[in-house]
Amino acid sequence: MNLYRRIIWLFCLCFMMAGALPLYGEEPLPGQALAISGDKNALSLTAENVPASQIIRELTKRFSFAFTGLDDRAEKRLTLSCSGPLLDVIQKLLKAAGIENYAFTFNRDRLTGVGVFPQSSSPDSDPLPEDPSPKHSKAFAVKVQSVIEGTQASKIGLQPDDIIIAYNGKRIIHAHRLVRQVERDESKPLATLVILRDGNLEKYDIEGGFIGVQIISVPMDAEQLESYFNDLGI
Numbered sequence: 001m002n003l004y005r006r007i008i009w010l011f012c013l014c015f016m017m018a019g020a021l022p023l024y025g026e027e028p029l030p031g032q033a034l035a036i037s038g039d040k041n042a043l044s045l046t047a048e049n050v051p052a053s054q055i056i057r058e059l060t061k062r063f064s065f066a067f068t069g070l071d072d073r074a075e076k077r078l079t080l081s082c083s084g085p086l087l088d089v090i091q092k093l094l095k096a097a098g099i100e101n102y103a104f105t106f107n108r109d110r111l112t113g114v115g116v117f118p119q120s121s122s123p124d125s126d127p128l129p130e131d132p133s134p135k136h137s138k139a140f141a142v143k144v145q146s147v148i149e150g151t152q153a154s155k156i157g158l159q160p161d162d163i164i165i166a167y168n169g170k171r172i173i174h175a176h177r178l179v180r181q182v183e184r185d186e187s188k189p190l191a192t193l194v195i196l197r198d199g200n201l202e203k204y205d206i207e208g209g210f211i212g213v214q215i216i217s218v219p220m221d222a223e224q225l226e227s228y229f230n231d232l233g234i
Helices: 002-018 052-063 086-096 152-156 175-184 222-232
Strands: 033-039 042-051 066-068 077-084 102-107 110-116 138-147 163-167 190-197 200-207 213-221
Touching: 033 052, 042 052, 042 086, 052 066, 052 077, 052 086, 077 086, 086 110, 102 175, 138 152, 138 175, 138 222, 152 200, 163 175, 163 213, 163 222, 175 213, 200 222, 213 222
Parallel strands: 066 110
Antiparallel strands: 033 042, 042 077, 102 110, 102 213, 138 163, 138 213, 163 190, 190 200
């Protein structure tokens, strides 16, 4: 009899484990489905009528990064299907949610955070006029948040608040662009890094590969940034 009860108990346990369990204890809604598979280099996400907050909770749980600032758009229901590296999938998710103003933060080459800013403003910036002219248009640049001791960034004297605008002759307009460019060129023995400090461009010859900075994407005047690119011929 005890053996029979054990068989029944094991059968019930297997059935419960095999069932489709709702994420984070939430009851699934009719027509709602979420599927996420793969790793940070090749991720696949499919969502149907799923709150943005629920998708983001699953991503942050899987890949251990923080997400802030979603606020009033948290419960917006999304239907989308996308694939690619983690950063691309996050960008497509944010676009589907109608979010245009955000920034990534990294520790070395690992994504540590995504921050969403209010639609009308960005950190350390004034609200844009209702009908912005080209001189008020915004772009993004990459700011150094901190420098890791003992790395080549520390050795060449990079400082917090330095703006990185070029790497190996390529425009750097977002934090993940720098991460990817460094990864592409890591086999090269030498690399060039151009920063903006106190309005002046400074160029450094460094080794290919890990630089040694924590970075964040920040808004910058597009016309001004373009003038720096023109000065560099890129």
